[in-house]
Amino acid sequence: MHASLKLESIRSVLVRMEETIIFALLERAQFKANAVIYRTGGLAVPGFAGSFLDYLLHGTEALHATVRRYTSPDEYPFFTGLPAPILPAIDLGSPIRKTGININAKIKRVYEDEIVPFICEPGDDQQYGSSAVADVASLQAVSKRVHYGMFVAESKFLSDENAFVPLIKAGDRDGLRARISDEAVEERLFARVAKKAATYCQEIEGPPGVHKMRPDAVSDIYRRWIVPFTKDVEVDYLLQRL
Amino acid sequence: MHASLKLESIRSVLVRMEETIIFALLERAQFKANAVIYRTGGLAVPGFAGSFLDYLLHGTEALHATVRRYTSPDEYPFFTGLPAPILPAIDLGSPIRKTGININAKIKRVYEDEIVPFICEPGDDQQYGSSAVADVASLQAVSKRVHYGMFVAESKFLSDENAFVPLIKAGDRDGLRARISDEAVEERLFARVAKKAATYCQEIEGPPGVHKMRPDAVSDIYRRWIVPFTKDVEVDYLLQRL
Numbered sequence: 001m002h003a004s005l006k007l008e009s010i011r012s013v014l015v016r017m018e019e020t021i022i023f024a025l026l027e028r029a030q031f032k033a034n035a036v037i038y039r040t041g042g043l044a045v046p047g048f049a050g051s052f053l054d055y056l057l058h059g060t061e062a063l064h065a066t067v068r069r070y071t072s073p074d075e076y077p078f079f080t081g082l083p084a085p086i087l088p089a090i091d092l093g094s095p096i097r098k099t100g101i102n103i104n105a106k107i108k109r110v111y112e113d114e115i116v117p118f119i120c121e122p123g124d125d126q127q128y129g130s131s132a133v134a135d136v137a138s139l140q141a142v143s144k145r146v147h148y149g150m151f152v153a154e155s156k157f158l159s160d161e162n163a164f165v166p167l168i169k170a171g172d173r174d175g176l177r178a179r180i181s182d183e184a185v186e187e188r189l190f191a192r193v194a195k196k197a198a199t200y201c202q203e204i205e206g207p208p209g210v211h212k213m214r215p216d217a218v219s220d221i222y223r224r225w226i227v228p229f230t231k232d233v234e235v236d237y238l239l240q241r242l
Numbered sequence: 243m244h245a246s247l248k249l250e251s252i253r254s255v256l257v258r259m260e261e262t263i264i265f266a267l268l269e270r271a272q273f274k275a276n277a278v279i280y281r282t283g284g285l286a287v288p289g290f291a292g293s294f295l296d297y298l299l300h301g302t303e304a305l306h307a308t309v310r311r312y313t314s315p316d317e318y319p320f321f322t323g324l325p326a327p328i329l330p331a332i333d334l335g336s337p338i339r340k341t342g343i344n345i346n347a348k349i350k351r352v353y354e355d356e357i358v359p360f361i362c363e364p365g366d367d368q369q370y371g372s373s374a375v376a377d378v379a380s381l382q383a384v385s386k387r388v389h390y391g392m393f394v395a396e397s398k399f400l401s402d403e404n405a406f407v408p409l410i411k412a413g414d415r416d417g418l419r420a421r422i423s424d425e426a427v428e429e430r431l432f433a434r435v436a437k438k439a440a441t442y443c444q445e446i447e448g449p450p451g452v453h454k455m456r457p458d459a460v461s462d463i464y465r466r467w468i469v470p471f472t473k474d475v476e477v478d479y480l481l482q483r484l
Contacts, residue, residue, distance in 0.1 A: 016272065019268065019269075020269060023265035023268070023269065026261065026265070027261075027262060027265065030258065043329075045309070045328065045329065046328050046329075047328065052309070055309070056305065056306075056309065059305040059308075060302070060305065063298065063301040063302065063305065064298075064371065064375070066301075067287070067294070067297070067298065067370075067371055067374075068371065069371050072371075086287065086288050086289065087285075087287065087288075128309075129306065129309055129310070129311050129314075132309075133306070137379070192446065195446055196446045199441060199442075199444060199446060200441075200442060202441060204434065204437055204438045204441060
């Protein structure tokens with residue numbers, strides 16, 4: 001088994017990603033919801049067909065694509081048609097199979113429609129650029145965490161191939177979802193994330209209201225979206241695994 | 243006095259920026275020093291004269307410039323010759339005078355040569371893209387904090403014009419520096435930042451070593467670089483104020 005598929009390695013990556021996600025969401029939560037940046041035409045960008053956030057996200061992905069970001073097996077872009085890398089290709093091999101899985105469209109829709117209103121004060125403070133830069137970091141962090149489900153699924157598959165093969169052959173989505181789910185592990189995850197968010201959302205000698213995110217928002221986001229989406233990716237991956 | 247120059251407003255902005263800086267440095271400290279990304283030619287980017295980080299920082303600034311980032315009085319770019327905004331100009335007025343002050347070259351040199359080796363494990367883990375993306379966020383956060391010295395200086399000037407005018411007329415750098423310094427306030431700042439970093443660097447049910455930054459690194463960085471650089475900006479600003 002590839003070292004990155006060992007349970008301890010996966011756990012360590014996922015646990016560290018929790019910090020990245022919490023920090024990114026806390027940065028976004030400084031600003032109001034600023035719904036105008038998510039609507040095509042809301043804040044028109046001359047010559048670009050999409051929202052203000054789309055413009056910044058696309059531009060960031062186009063830049064990162066030139067330095068090979070999306071050739072890495074743990075990075076998935078929100079846009080297609082990005083420029084080719086200008087750095088020479090390197091093939092470090094991949095511990096997971098190549099699939100066409102990419103659920104970023106769903107992640108982005110939920111992020112804009114549900115997560116932003118969930119963590120930000122309603123209204124408009126005109127901090128469009130700062131909000132969108134924080135959005136890009138948040139979306140990239142959540143996307144990476146969710147698509148890491150492919151590493152999780154590959155690891156689970158290799159540890160118990162005999163249990164998975166019949167479910168995959170039968171195309172049994174529900175059976176696969178049950179097989180990869182572990183309620184006790186998930187509850188520990190939600191509790192850990194809640195504890196982290198409570199720690200990071202503390203007011204440390206700052207004026208009141210400096211941290212505006214409710215500490216329980218992050219564990220709710222994990223429970224409602226991140227974990228279910230990760231399972232979607234795991235099941236999709238397993239169905240293509242044989 | 244413009245609302246953003248009121249002492250409580252400035253304090254609240256500076257205190258919130260501490261979180262942004264700490265989160266950004268913690269993200270960078272996950273990866274090794276990766277010195278190759280800071281050396282021109284170290285990791286050659288075809289068609290670009292500069293280091294790998296320069297390439298990503300320049301590309302990010304070029305993108306952000308198109309949406310007017312650097313027309314804001316609290317944002318200063320590392321590169322010159324950036325593209326013009328594609329969004330229509332808005333003049334919201336500025337609470338500070340326009341000056342040519344920009345000490346980002348010094349900030350970048352100190353960041354690459356001193357701060358990165360200070361917070362990262364030595365060596366190379368090939369996480370070049372992730373390291374450079376974290377560098378961009380860290381540099382932008384530190385630059386914004388340091389150049390906010392102009393807001394601080396304007397506020398101090400307006401509160402005590404009679405004390406500042408003779409020092410400015412005499413070109414008395416040392417006198418101005420003494421006048422804007424308050425050791426007790428600075429010690430409280432270092433203590434607060436140390437407390438925040440200790441909180442955010444905690445191992446919260448993660449495997450050991452997940453947070454690699456020494457908690458006292460951030461207050462050292464404030465003491466050695468951020469606060470002295472902010473004072474440089476304040477003095478430079480005051481000398482051009484009349």
